[in-house]
Amino acid sequence: MSHSHSPDPSTVRVGIIGGGLMGKEAASAFGRWFALTDLPIKAELVAVADLAEPVLDWFRAVPTVRHLTTDYHQILADPEVDVVYCALPHHLHERVYNDVLDAGKDLLAEKPFGIDLGAARRIVEKIEATGRFVRCSSEFPFLPASQRVIDYARTGDIGRVIEIVCAFHHSSDLNPDKPINWKRQVKHCGEIGVMGDLGMHVAHIPLRLGWKPRRVFAQLSQIWSERPDGHGGMAACDTWDNALIHGEVAVGDREAVPMRWETKRLSPGATNTWFIEIHGTTGGIKYSTAEPKTLWTFRREGNTQAWTREDLGFGTPFKTITGGIFEPGFPDILQQMWAAFIAERAGQLNGRFGCATPAEAVASHEVFAAALESHKSGRAVDVG
Ligand SMILES: NC(=O)c1ccc[n+]([C@@H]2O[C@H](COP(=O)([O-])OP(=O)(O)OC[C@H]3O[C@@H](n4cnc5c(N)ncnc54)[C@H](O)[C@@H]3O)[C@@H](O)[C@H]2O)c1
Numbered sequence: 001m002s003h004s005h006s007p008d009p010s011t012v013r014v015g016i017i018g019g020g021l022m023g024k025e026a027a028s029a030f031g032r033w034f035a036l037t038d039l040p041i042k043a044e045l046v047a048v049a050d051l052a053e054p055v056l057d058w059f060r061a062v063p064t065v066r067h068l069t070t071d072y073h074q075i076l077a078d079p080e081v082d083v084v085y086c087a088l089p090h091h092l093h094e095r096v097y098n099d100v101l102d103a104g105k106d107l108l109a110e111k112p113f114g115i116d117l118g119a120a121r122r123i124v125e126k127i128e129a130t131g132r133f134v135r136c137s138s139e140f141p142f143l144p145a146s147q148r149v150i151d152y153a154r155t156g157d158i159g160r161v162i163e164i165v166c167a168f169h170h171s172s173d174l175n176p177d178k179p180i181n182w183k184r185q186v187k188h189c190g191e192i193g194v195m196g197d198l199g200m201h202v203a204h205i206p207l208r209l210g211w212k213p214r215r216v217f218a219q220l221s222q223i224w225s226e227r228p229d230g231h232g233g234m235a236a237c238d239t240w241d242n243a244l245i246h247g248e249v250a251v252g253d254r255e256a257v258p259m260r261w262e263t264k265r266l267s268p269g270a271t272n273t274w275f276i277e278i279h280g281t282t283g284g285i286k287y288s289t290a291e292p293k294t295l296w297t298f299r300r301e302g303n304t305q306a307w308t309r310e311d312l313g314f315g316t317p318f319k320t321i322t323g324g325i326f327e328p329g330f331p332d333i334l335q336q337m338w339a340a341f342i343a344e345r346a347g348q349l350n351g352r353f354g355c356a357t358p359a360e361a362v363a364s365h366e367v368f369a370a371a372l373e374s375h376k377s378g379r380a381v382d383v384g
Contacts, residue, residue, distance in 0.1 A: 012342055015047035015081035015105075017072040017096060019055040022087035022110060022137075023048065027062050029335035036339055038319040043083075043342050049075045072096060076103035083345070086110055087137075089188045090196055094119040097134075098126045106133040108341050111200035113361035115190040117369040117384075120362045127358055133345045135355035138204040140274050142336035144315035144328060145287040145295045146205060147353065149276055152285045152297070153209050159282030159300075161251040164211065164259040166202040166276045169267030173224065173241060180227040180235040193220070193239030195368040198263035201274060203364035204356050206249070206259060212363050213247025213259055217380040218371035220244075223266050241265045245371045247383075261367070272330070293327045317352040318343070 014030065016023045030045040047067035048059045056068045067078055075081055076099060084100045085108045086093065093114045100107045113136045114120040127134050140146055152158075172178060182188035183197055190196045206212070220240040229235035242264040248256040267273070275288035284298030284307075295310045313325045316332065318339040337355055344354045366384045374381040 011042040011044055012082050012345070013046045013080055014043055014083045014085060015049070015067070015075040015078065016045065016085045016087065017049045017075055017100075018087035018110075019048045019050040019052075019059055020087060023050070023055075023085070024058065025331065025334050026085050026087070026338065027059065027065075028331055029338045030064070031062065032335070035320045035322065036318055036335070037321060039339050039343055039348070041342050041346050041348065043338065047075050047078055047081050073099070076100060076105065081105060083108065083341075089182045090115040090190050091188050094123055097123050101126050101130040101132050101134070104130070104132070106345060108135055108137060108338070108355070109361075110137045111356075111361065112190065112192065112196040112365065112368075113200070113358070114365070115196070116192065117362070117365040120358075120365040124358045124362055134358055135341050135344070136200065136358065136361040137337065138200050138356040139330075139333040139337040140201050140289075141205055141208070141353055142317060142333040142340065143287075143289075144312045145293075146276070147315065147317060148295055148312070149278065149285050149287055150205060150209065150353070152283075153278055156285065157283050158252075158278065158280030160254055160280060161257045162279040162281065164206065164249070164251075164257060164278050165262070166206055167260075167262035167264075167274070168198040168201045169262070169264045169270035169273045170198070171265075171267050171270045173265040174268060176224050177228060179230040180237055184227060184237045184239050185235075186238050189239050191239075191372060192365075192368040193222075193243070194241060194263045194265050195243045195245075195371060197265075199243075199261070199368055200356060200361065200364050202261040202263060203367065204360060205276060206261075207356075207360045207363050211249040211251065211259060213245070213249055213367060213383055215380050215382050216245050216247040216367060216370050216374055218243060218245045218374040220371070220375040221266075242267075243371060245367065247367070292329070 044064040049069050049072035083106045087110045221242045223241045226234045227237045245261040247259045249259050251257045273290045277286040286296045293312045296307050314322045316336050343349045370381040370383045
């Protein structure tokens, strides 16, 4: 159902394709857009496509939504949609992203930006051919602590960089009785498995800092190979559960600094624990969402070495009504990511952190493809 409407032209009108876990989070971010105080562009969710009627029913409670459909082509044909957010299983990314771009809409694409490297590269060809504004979803850099880590990596006195670690750990898959879903099947999630699910989150900050590994050695583990199918039987669970990617990057005067990207679905006790650590000979910094407002910085003076703990507040890139001493969470950083997308699209990023670019998404896929090859061959592999 769709009916005509004359919206304020200064408002960006968003349509969602895929109203599951992430589609609903996006609705929540737009639902309190008024909390943003230094972004003079409005954004509202106007249309949603999902195959599942119960999903569409949920969106009926969102007052700005005026177009609900089971056929995503109707969102693309809707002249009142400026930007499309796609939050779909990975095997659908390439086809739907290409359709969005052919329809003349801008796109916030979900990671991993295509099911594999080939798909990611073809999506970029389509972006170049259509000239649309496209970014890839990745919200962790919008945490206040992440912004501090990025500043520190660029300007801090680290000395010689010893090692870099970026990791994302989950644990719900430890339970073998957890039923199968599309994220645990190669045909829907991709051969890269957990790297497709969690990898962009560990790749984004290193890539933005210019730390793309030149060579990687990967250890991929599959711990459970079948799961309950939800109908009394068992189904093959054929994706990688955990991935350790050992890479090396040139940083400062060091040619081959070890950098490890960890993505794990089976990490005992971890619930969406994302962390980053940069260790150097005179300085260092580390942050984990397991201690959401705690930033640690390292300093060595002569023989004296100390980690300093600092409580962080709400120092997000885009200012909001939330008090500076309060702590941010997942819904906040998703809204920050959306603010960055909307601002950059309008040329109003003004030096603030921008969303992951298509080039960064392709670079992450190049690392994951090399990781697959490394695991198969048992050798280190150059990254394409
Ligand atoms: N940025 C993040 O932190 C984050 C977190 C989780 C998932 N994701 C990504 O978001 C995307 C979606 O993941 P999710 O967890 O929301 O999945 P989900 O399974 O919860 O939701 C997917 C939705 O897509 C719908 N769908 C499937 N095929 C469709 C079609 N042809 N047309 C319209 N709708 C269709 C399904 O009915 C479902 O509601 C994936 O790319 C995933 O990697 C990102």
